[in-house]
Amino acid sequence: MGIDIDVARCTGCKLCQIVCAIANFGENNPKKAGIRIVSRLFTEARYDIVVCDQCGECIDACPSDAISMASGVVTIDPELCTNCGVCIGACPNGALFTHAEVDHPIKCILCGECERLCPRGILGPLAASDQREVAD
C-alpha cells in the first residue's frame, strides 16, 4: 500500500514534487521527484497523481536484484542498479522516473515529506506510516 490519494481534490500545484526533490536530493528540481502531477485539464478538468503504490512488481522484473521490499516500502539499491530501465517498463503505474543526472530510477520511498505539506492534505495518511516513524 502506498500513499492514499484523494485525486479529485488535487489542484495541480506540484508542491509535492519540489518537496520530494528537496527531501531526497536537496535540490530545487521537481524533475528529481518520485511523484508526478499530470494535467488532464483539457479533457477532464482534473489532475492525475502518479506515484508508486509499493506493489512490488518491479522487484521480480529487475535483472540485477537491485530492488527489494522492507516494511512495505520498495527501494532501489543504487549500488546494484545498472539503470537498465526494465523496472520502468514493468511498473503498472508509470511511477518510476528517470533523470539524466541520477544513475538509477527515482521512486517514492514513503518518506512522508510531501504529505506533510500538501495544501489539500490529500496525500495521506500514509499506509506505511508506522514503519516510516521507525525509520525516522
Add this chain to the structure above:
Amino acid sequence: MRVTLRFGRALREIYDHLGESMEVRLKEGATAKEALAAANLPEGACGLLLTDDRLCKIDEEVTHGQIITVLPPVSGG
C-alpha cells in the same frame, strides 16, 4: 452580550488598533455590522466574515459567545 472578533493578518496591517482578537460588548439582537462598528472599523473595511466555518452575513444577528473571523477585502493581486 459579548462577541469575539478575530482579525485576519492583512486587516491588522491596515488598522493599527487591532490585535489578534477583540471582545466587544453588544446589545441583544445586534448584528455583525454593529460588532464591527464596536471594533472601530469603518464600513467597507471588512471583506468577509466567517463563523463556525461558514460565511456570516453582515446583517446577520450575532449571539453571545460567538466567534467571528474578520477578513479584509481581497485586493486582486
Add this chain to the structure above:
Amino acid sequence: MYGYAGKILRVDLSAGKISHEPLTEELVDNYIGGRGFGAYYVYNEVPPGADPCGPDNRLVIASGPFAGVFLPSGAKTSISAKSPATGLYGDSNVGGHLAGELKYAGIDAIIVEGRTPVPSYLFIDDDRVEIRSATHLWGKGAIKTEEVLKEELGDEFQIATIGPAGENRVVFACINHDFGRQAGRCGMGAVMGSKNLKAIAVRGTQGVPVADMDGLKSVATVMFRELMQDPGLKIWQDLGLAQVTTWANSIAALPTRNFRENFYEDVNGLSGELMKETIVVGDKACFACPMATGKLCKASFRGKTVLVEGPEYETTALIGSNCALRSIEEVAFANYVCDELGLDTISAGNVVAFVMECFEKGIITKEDTGGIEAKFGSLDAFCDLAHLIARREGIGNILADGVAGASKAWGEESSRIAIHVKGLEWSGYESRGAPSMMLAYMTCDIGAHHNRAWSVTHDIAVGRDIIKGKAAKVVEFQHVRPLFDCFGVCRLQWVELGLPLEHYAKLYPVVTGMDDSWEDLLVKSERIWNLTRAFAVREREDFGRADDWPPARFYEEPVPDGPLAGFRITEDDLNTLLDEYYEARGWDENGRPKAETLIRLGLENVASELYKMGRIS
C-alpha cells in the same frame, strides 16, 4: 550566482538565430529579475519610435530569483515589451508553471526580436532550442493550441500561446498559459503575434541552486505553515478571487455599465458564492501555491457547453457588471470566448461596454455594428463583437485598437466615456470614491491597471473624501508590489492572507546569497519605476501630466446611485493628487523625473540621454 539559472536566451526570429548570453551580475544587482529585466531590455534595446508590432520591438519573457524554488508560489513570469496599446513600456505577468520551467531549462529570460517569415513556435528542451513551424497551429484558439502542443510534446512541457487576436495584432491580445492563465494586459499577445510567434514550449530538467538550502527550508516551511493555518485560507480555496465581487459592490467600487455607475443592482447573480454553487467543477493552483484561486467552471450558451478557468474578479467586474450581464454562468462563457480568442478579459469587457454605451447614446448605430444589437446585458452581442475584434472584421477593426483608438474614430463625446489611462483600459475598481486608488490608476506605469498599487482599503481607512496626504501611500505600494513581479513570486499570499513582508526579506538572501536589505530592494524597485517612466519621456516629446489624467466621466459626472450617490471628485482634487505625487517622486510639475532623481537612483546614463534630448532639466 544563486537563485538564477545564469543565462539569457536570445532569439532573433528574422535571422533564425539562437544564442545564449551570460546573465550579468550587474543586471541582477540593479534589476533583480522579472519586470526589472523587462524594463532594462525594453529601455536599452527598443529604439525610440519603434513600431510596437514591428521587428524592432523586443518581447522579454523573464523569470525571477524566487521562481521555481521551494517557497509559496514562485510562479510568476513577467512578459514585457513596448506596448501596442500605449506606445509606452508595458508588461504583464502570468502564473501557472512557466516561470520555474524556464529556470529548470537553464534560462532566466528569453529575449525575442525580429519576425519569422512563417508562423513558428519556439521549442526549448533544456539546451536544445529550435524555431519550429507552427503553420498547423496558426488560426487556432489559444487554449486549443496549448492542447495540441501538449499532445505533440508531452505534458511536461509548459506552453505559452496566442489566439487569433494575437495573430491579428489586437492591441489587447493576451498570452495564454496553463489552460486558463493569461499575461493579459498591454497587448503582449499582439507583440508575439506580430513576430509570427504562435507559441513557446519549454521543458527543463535542471535544478535551481540556492545560496543557503537550510535557511530556505526553514523560512519556506514557516511560510507554508502560516498560510495553511490562516483562517482565510479555506475561503480562498473555496471562492478564489470571486469573493470580492459583492464586497466591491457594497463599497460602491464595482464598475457598472461602462463605469457610469459603481453599484450593480443584480450583483447577486454574479457572486462568488453563486459561482461555487452553480458552475465550479474543480480548483486549480499555480506552482507551489496553497491558495488554489483558479476555479474550473462549466458554462453553456447557444447550445454549447465549455470548460473554462475562471471567471475571477476582474473578469466578473469588467464583463459582468460593466456589460450588465446577469449571471455568473454568462460571464464564464464570455471568459471562455475571450480565452480562446486570446483577448484580455479586462480590456475586452471595457471595449464591449464602451460600444454598448455608445450604442445606447446613439453615437453609433446598427449600421456601425454590422447589425449587432449592442445593448447592455446582451451576451450575444458580447460574443459577436469579441469574434469580430479578434479577426479585425467590420467594427472589430476599430475596436481592436482599444477604447482609446475607437474613441478617436467616434469623436469627442465618445472619448469622455472611453475608460482608460495612457491607452490601457481601466481594471476592476471604479475610483471616484477612492482618491488614492484613482491616483494609482492615473500613475500606473503601464496604464490603468491596479496591480502596482491597490489602495482602496487605505481610502476606506483614512476617509474616502480625503485628498491630501494620499500620494505617499500610492508611491509606497508602487515600490513594494512590483518587487514581487521582479522576484517571480505571487503577491497574493502577502496582500490577501497577510503573510509578513519580513519573510520575503529573509528569502532574498537565502535564495540569492546577496545581502540586500528590504530597503535596498525598494530602491531597486524605485529605479525600475523611474526607468519605465524615462522610457515614456524618451518616447514622446509631449509626454507628461496629460498622460496621467483620467477620463472626463470620472470628474464630470457625480456617482449616479448606490451607497455613494452624489459623491464626486473634482479636477482640482486630481491636480492636488498629482502635485503631491510628483513631488514625492522627485519629478517635475509635468511628471518628468528630475535629473537629480535619476542620478540618485543610479540611472546616470538615462539622465544624460534625456537631458541631451532636452526632455528633462
